[in-house]
Amino acid sequence: MRCSFVSLLLMVAFSLAACGGGGADGTASGGGGTGGNGTAAVEGLWTGSYTVPGDPSVTIYGALTKGGYAFFYDTKGILYVLPRLTGSTALSGTLTSYVPVGLHFEDGTTKQVFHLAGTASDTAITGIFTGNGITASFTLHPFTPFTGTPALAAGDWQGYYVGSHSVALALTVQPDGTFTGSDSDGCSLSGTIGQKASENLFPVSVTSSGGPLCYGGLDGMAFESSTDADGLFGHAAGTYYYIGVSGTHGGFIAAVKVQ
Numbered sequence: 001m002r003c004s005f006v007s008l009l010l011m012v013a014f015s016l017a018a019c020g021g022g023g024a025d026g027t028a029s030g031g032g033g034t035g036g037n038g039t040a041a042v043e044g045l046w047t048g049s050y051t052v053p054g055d056p057s058v059t060i061y062g063a064l065t066k067g068g069y070a071f072f073y074d075t076k077g078i079l080y081v082l083p084r085l086t087g088s089t090a091l092s093g094t095l096t097s098y099v100p101v102g103l104h105f106e107d108g109t110t111k112q113v114f115h116l117a118g119t120a121s122d123t124a125i126t127g128i129f130t131g132n133g134i135t136a137s138f139t140l141h142p143f144t145p146f147t148g149t150p151a152l153a154a155g156d157w158q159g160y161y162v163g164s165h166s167v168a169l170a171l172t173v174q175p176d177g178t179f180t181g182s183d184s185d186g187c188s189l190s191g192t193i194g195q196k197a198s199e200n201l202f203p204v205s206v207t208s209s210g211g212p213l214c215y216g217g218l219d220g221m222a223f224e225s226s227t228d229a230d231g232l233f234g235h236a237a238g239t240y241y242y243i244g245v246s247g248t249h250g251g252f253i254a255a256v257k258v259q
Contacts, residue, residue, distance in 0.1 A: 038088065039087045044201070045200060046063075046143065047060065047061050047141065048138065050136050060073065063242075064085055075162065077252070080096070081220075081246050090119060090120075101167060101215075112132055114134070146223075151195070156172055158170045162254065177193045187213060191206035200223050202241070204219065204245055205245075206219075217248075220246060226240070228255075241258070242254070
């Protein structure tokens, strides 16, 4: 049985069809780079929207690190990995998109590649993505999703892959940041999560193994939130982490709640 979705982020023209996985080779960072003479404080958490002509604007969330991993995603679970950001006010490079676990684009791939061009300041990032017959404009601004001082919370983290038909995952996180766990697709999960100084940026490395929907080695970033941004937990009060990771064979967004 096949079921389709319309992607709400840049992929409006592509159907997402449920299938048995599969992947495509590619780099985790998406490649590309930045240029320009000015500098901007791009590192941190951002939210905003993108617009495709003829369609409503869509809310997006992201975590950007200077010289490291940078991503944003929408509530359908489409993960977008940006080129490494240098802090320049002029942005350009390759943006790579990944569908949720277990889905693929209409052409059978699990990723698509776009060209990014835009500008950045301390308070706004704007630009355009082009490719695959799509042109979309976007605007981002800083936000603070966690009240208090962000910190790694050891214990049981339970949640879902965003956009993957509520596929569940559970992690046991140790005080030193190592973790083990599993998901309902039959994947074993293990890895580490750290923290970039006292910022709300948590570098993540994870290995997902055990079956066709398990993507092997993945790297990325997480951030902490005081609210259930995607409504997967009924907007219950608590501490949440949003994890965006990608690798050679795919990528995902996970939303987890500390138990």
